[in-house]
Amino acid sequence: MEENKTFTISVYSENNVGLLNRISGIFLKRHINIESLNVSKSEIDNVSKFTIVVHTTEEWTRKIVGQIEKQIEVIKAYYHTDDETIFLENALFKIASNLLFDERQIQNIIKENHSDIVTVSPQFFVISKSGRREEIENMYEQLKPYGIMQFVRSGRISVSKSEMQISNLLKEFQL
Amino acid sequence: MEVKTLKKEESKTGTTIRISGAEAVIHCLLAEGIDTVYGYPGGAIMPIYDELYKFRDELHHVLTRHEQGATHAAQGYARVSGKVGVAMATSGPGATNLITGIADAQIDSTPMVCITGQVARHLLGSDAFQETDIVGISTPVTKWNYQITEASEIPEIMAKAFYIAKSGRPGPVLIDITKNAQFEEFDFEYQKCTAIRSYTAKPTVETSKIEEAAKLINNAKKPMIVWGQGIILGKAEAELKAFVEKAGIPAAWTILGASALPSTHPLNVGMVGMHGNYAPNLLTNECDVLIALGMRFDDRVTGDLSTYAKQAKVLHFEIDPAEINKNVHADVPVLGDVKESLQQLLPLVNENKHEAWHNEFKAKYQIEFDKVIKNDIHPEKEGLTMGEVIEQINIASNREAVIVSDVGQHQMIACRYAKFNTTKSNITSGGLGTMGFALPAAIGAKMGAPDREVVAVVGDGGYQMTIQELGTIFQSQVPVKIVVLNNEFLGMVRQWQQLFFDKRYASTEMTNPNFVAIAEGYHIQAKKVTKREDLEAAVHEMIASPDAYFLEVCVEKEDNVFPMIPTGASVSDIRLS
Numbered sequence: 001m002e003e004n005k006t007f008t009i010s011v012y013s014e015n016n017v018g019l020l021n022r023i024s025g026i027f028l029k030r031h032i033n034i035e036s037l038n039v040s041k042s043e044i045d046n047v048s049k050f051t052i053v054v055h056t057t058e059e060w061t062r063k064i065v066g067q068i069e070k071q072i073e074v075i076k077a078y079y080h081t082d083d084e085t086i087f088l089e090n091a092l093f094k095i096a097s098n099l100l101f102d103e104r105q106i107q108n109i110i111k112e113n114h115s116d117i118v119t120v121s122p123q124f125f126v127i128s129k130s131g132r133r134e135e136i137e138n139m140y141e142q143l144k145p146y147g148i149m150q151f152v153r154s155g156r157i158s159v160s161k162s163e164m165q166i167s168n169l170l171k172e173f174q175l
Numbered sequence: 176m177e178v179k180t181l182k183k184e185e186s187k188t189g190t191t192i193r194i195s196g197a198e199a200v201i202h203c204l205l206a207e208g209i210d211t212v213y214g215y216p217g218g219a220i221m222p223i224y225d226e227l228y229k230f231r232d233e234l235h236h237v238l239t240r241h242e243q244g245a246t247h248a249a250q251g252y253a254r255v256s257g258k259v260g261v262a263m264a265t266s267g268p269g270a271t272n273l274i275t276g277i278a279d280a281q282i283d284s285t286p287m288v289c290i291t292g293q294v295a296r297h298l299l300g301s302d303a304f305q306e307t308d309i310v311g312i313s314t315p316v317t318k319w320n321y322q323i324t325e326a327s328e329i330p331e332i333m334a335k336a337f338y339i340a341k342s343g344r345p346g347p348v349l350i351d352i353t354k355n356a357q358f359e360e361f362d363f364e365y366q367k368c369t370a371i372r373s374y375t376a377k378p379t380v381e382t383s384k385i386e387e388a389a390k391l392i393n394n395a396k397k398p399m400i401v402w403g404q405g406i407i408l409g410k411a412e413a414e415l416k417a418f419v420e421k422a423g424i425p426a427a428w429t430i431l432g433a434s435a436l437p438s439t440h441p442l443n444v445g446m447v448g449m450h451g452n453y454a455p456n457l458l459t460n461e462c463d464v465l466i467a468l469g470m471r472f473d474d475r476v477t478g479d480l481s482t483y484a485k486q487a488k489v490l491h492f493e494i495d496p497a498e499i500n501k502n503v504h505a506d507v508p509v510l511g512d513v514k515e516s517l518q519q520l521l522p523l524v525n526e527n528k529h530e531a532w533h534n535e536f537k538a539k540y541q542i543e544f545d546k547v548i549k550n551d552i553h554p555e556k557e558g559l560t561m562g563e564v565i566e567q568i569n570i571a572s573n574r575e576a577v578i579v580s581d582v583g584q585h586q587m588i589a590c591r592y593a594k595f596n597t598t599k600s601n602i603t604s605g606g607l608g609t610m611g612f613a614l615p616a617a618i619g620a621k622m623g624a625p626d627r628e629v630v631a632v633v634g635d636g637g638y639q640m641t642i643q644e645l646g647t648i649f650q651s652q653v654p655v656k657i658v659v660l661n662n663e664f665l666g667m668v669r670q671w672q673q674l675f676f677d678k679r680y681a682s683t684e685m686t687n688p689n690f691v692a693i694a695e696g697y698h699i700q701a702k703k704v705t706k707r708e709d710l711e712a713a714v715h716e717m718i719a720s721p722d723a724y725f726l727e728v729c730v731e732k733e734d735n736v737f738p739m740i741p742t743g744a745s746v747s748d749i750r751l752s
Contacts, residue, residue, distance in 0.1 A: 014373050018310055018320065025315045066497035072319045072339055075373040170372060 002057040006035070007079045008087060008158050009065060011050035012042055012166045014073040023050065023074075026067045032056050036089075036155030044167060047075065053156045076169055080160050087158030091136045092118075093127040093143055094150035100125055103146050113139045124149055196326030197222035197357040200290065201230045203333035206365050209261055211235045211252060211622050213245035217265020218305060220292025222357035237622070237651050240643035242269050244615035246276020247641070250285045251619030254602045255577055255627070257410070259286045259340050260619065266293045267305030270351070271312065275609055277347045278316040282606030283431060284408060286345035288336050289313075295355040296324045309351050318346030326359035330366070338368035343376035344495040345408060378496060380511035380519060387507045388490045389523035391464050397532045398424045399455070399462035399487075401447055401476075404431035404605075405469015405494060405513045412436070412598045414517035415468065423527040425536050427455035429470050431605040434595035438574070444536045448476045449740045450587040453547075454539035456738070456746045459484050461535075468492045469513045472502040473606065482745035492516050546751045547737050552592060558731035559707055561588040561660045567714040568630055568658070569594045576628040576718075577602060577620050581613035581637035584666035587736045589632045599624075611640030617655045618647055628656070628718060635661040635687050642693065648723050649697040656717050657699075659690055659727045662734070670735045694725035701725040 013019055020039065027034050035053040042049035054061060061079050069077045097120065099106055110117065115129035129139055136153055194202070200223050204212065214236060216224040227236045239245040242264040249260030260280075264273050270291040280287045294303040310322045319339045321332050329352070336348040392398055406415050412435050419426045419436065425444040426436060436443050445452030447459065459465065465487040470476070477483040480502060491498075491505035492513050499508040509516050551562030565588060568576060579602040580589040586603055595601060602620050604612040617631035638659050648655060669683040694701035700720060704713045710728065717724045738749045 018314060018322075021311060021314050029315065063497075063501060066499075066501070070495065070497045072371065072374045 002059055004055055004057055006053060006055050006082055007058070007061040008082070008085050008156065009050070009052040009054065009061065009068070009077060009079045010158070010160065010164065011052065011068055011077045012044070012075045012164070013048050013050065014075070015046060015048045016073045019071065019073050022071050023052075023068055026064055027054070030060065030064065032060060032064065038155035038157050040157070042166075044170065047166070047170070051155065051157055076164070076166050078160065078164050080158075084162065085158040085160050087132075087156050088130050089133055089136060089156050090154040091129045091139070092150075092152050093129070093140075093148055094124050095127065095143065095146065095148060097121065097123055097125050099146050106143070106146060109139065109142045113142075115139065192363050193360050194363045195222065195226070195357065196329050196352065196359050196361065197226045199326065199329045199361070199363045200333065200352070200357070201226045201234060202363065203330060203365060204261065205230075205233060206367070207259065207333075207337045209234065209259070211237060212261040212263055213237045213239055213248040213252070213619065214263030215239060215242050215245060215265070215269060217269045217292065219266035219294055219354050220263060220269070220290075220357075222354065223263065223290070223292065223352070237618070237647065239615060239618075240646045241641065242272035243275050243611065244618075244641055244644045244647065246273050246280070246287065246289065247609075247612050247615035248619035248622075248647075249287050250276060250280055250283075251579060251602055251616030252623035253286050253619070254616075254623075255599050255620045256623035257599070258623070259288055259337055261288050261290070263290045264292070265305065266291060266309070267307045269305075270307060270309035273349075274313060274316065277313055277349065279604050279607040279609045279612065280347040281316045281318065283604065284345050284404060285347065286341040287347040288340050289347060289349045291349065291351045292357070293322065293351045293353045296353045297355070299324075299353065309349065313349045316347070317349050320349040320351070322351040322353070323356050324353045326356045326361040329356065330364060331368075334366060334368035335371065338371070339374070343374075377494065377512045378510040380509070380516050382519065384507055384509045385516060385519045386523065388466075388509055389520055391488050391490060391507065392422060392424075392466065393525045395464035397462045398422070398464040398466060398529065399458060400424050400426035400466045400468060401429065401455070401459070401470055402426060402432045402435060402468040403429040403470025405492075406432060406435040407598055409469060409494070409513040411469070411514035411517055414514055414521065416440070418517050418521055418524065421521065421526055422524045423529045423533070424466070425455070425458075425529070425533055427452070429473070429476055429605075430590050430601075430603060432470065433590055433593075433601035434598050437596050438594040439596075442533070445540070446590060448473075449478070450591065450736050450738065452540070452591070453543035453738050453749060453751065454536040456740065456749045457539060458535060460486065460745070460747045462487050464488045464490065466490045466492070467503075468517070469494070471498045474502070477502060477746070478740045478748075479743055479745045482747065543738065543751065551588070556731070558734075559704075559710065559728060560734060561585050561730050562592050563707075564658065564660060564710065564714070564728050564730070565589050565592040565632070567711055568632075568718070571715045571718040572628050572630065576600070576630045577624060579603070579613045579617040579620050579629060579631045581631075581633040582608045582610045583634045583637060584662075584670065584734075584736050585632055585634045585660040587667075610637035613637060614641045614657065615644045615647070617657070618644060618651070618653050621653050621655045630656045630658060632658050632660065634666060635659055635663060635685055635690075636665045638690075645694060645697040645699060649699060652722075654720070654722050656720070656723070657694075657725045658717070659725070660730050661687065661690070661727055662730050662732045663687055664732060666734075667736070669733070673733070673735070675741070690727045691725070699723045699725050701727070703727040703729070705729045
């Protein structure tokens, strides 16, 4: 039995309303949980990029990528291991403003974690932290005893170390 | 109005015609060469039906008795003609009733475009009368789908729909059109779609893979071919025949590949799979090179994958990259259109006979003949068998009939014993196993191939799932022949209950109506046969009839289909009894 690993699937596609449904259905049908999903514009005009993280075997990942690529509006899909990508996540912590003055340790946590304060109001302030999952988890654990009013973490965003030959594919089409 | 041949360039010079979205849909269909559509009207698609009325001399609309029937008829039409089948329905229940046929077309790679009406754009998402999210519902079972909410989208989307449905590995496309888009007027111009940048219809054939494949084929001592529907969809029948004959390789077929090579061809060694022939199933696990042509290694073909053809080098000729290494590892994957691949392969393969190897197939056929086939086709017992009915159809139709089968025991028997001289002659629901498929599919098949004899072979269970389509046959005067093999059981389920559930016949016994009276109620000539001595004459009378004809044959109630590979067993464990 092949071992489960974390894979980042990158999907370049047309920007179409129904496509997310189509892609998520491929995972649903095979009972494979999406660990995180991020959709954004890509380096190419009018081309969207899905970044999907799964924890499963390479064989399943390969088959899923095959099924994703088969969708009409998908231009190209790739998968990479963590070693083959540069990746991070973003998190926001909303914390009561009085703590910033009453609990000096919080300022140290912000500094030590290389995070930023993005806004301060009389009631609350918001810390932004970018990094690997475990770095964010670590910061969460450090802040938790003081009381976190709200917490949110984004899906993974990543770029691959190797080239994804997507622009060439589109150029070929235009010729 | 001559809009059919309207070119984009012309329209820019001022010949653009301002028409409604509904009328535009008709022009798109005509521009795609569609002559027949199957459907059922309703509120949200009424503007399109109004145009169908105006264009009734150019575009034949067949009113089925249920939307599911429209999809199966469109499938039957597509499968015999190689053209795209078109089905139409209204929103809500009309649209959801299409789903079974769409799922069937998806898994069996049938080119079909379904057009559904939808509530007006301003009502979308409001739970309006007969509103349903058909795009969401149909997503997992369509090759592509799209909701049109303004008329100006119609030409481009319809062009894409037909291109996607028929190109590459074909499949069903659903286009949902809101009512406002059907009413709106716009400047119509049509251009066929020939490419989509995110979609590669046909992967380019890699010469190096062809060379690799040829080398393995030329060095093989026991090569075997298993071809599938890809040969028929890819119009590669002549290339298959040339390859089989030059290389002298025994060739077997999947259920959907049937008829691509004549049944009587000396190198045609029969069907693979659960109820396929003994020799090709057993010898799958003895061949040294397995050449898979346009097939997808369905579980009903392979049985237990961990013991399937492990000794063989597998060459997989396939148009869909997602099928490569999906179920069976391909030692040499040959991506591309199978016709092009075989054309390139042919000059590279050596002439061969493989006589000793071929004799192994013959010897195993003899075993199957003695233990199974003889008793199926030439029974000595009193009760009629399904096999002898199929054999009579073979004889009466000179092996030229299109056999449209439903799902179950009769289907397996029909596919095992029907003899085909001509390609596109075996129309059945393979992947989805849709009971109720045959009767409406036969209607479409007869319309898609009006010069051919079309015989629907149906069980008493599946027949009653779409029996209302007798109304379509009557109203449209479609001369299809219908044979119901009545064993008063849901036979295949009963067989499994007998073999694997200690004969607990849970809900498989059928108390059936008077089928002859029902057919006659629709003014279809009908006959019932219960004795062997009446069978031959009845089948001949049916085939000779210029009109639709219904024949019920009461067959042995508890016959079983053999050979059989039990679910999860190896092809080597095929049972003859």
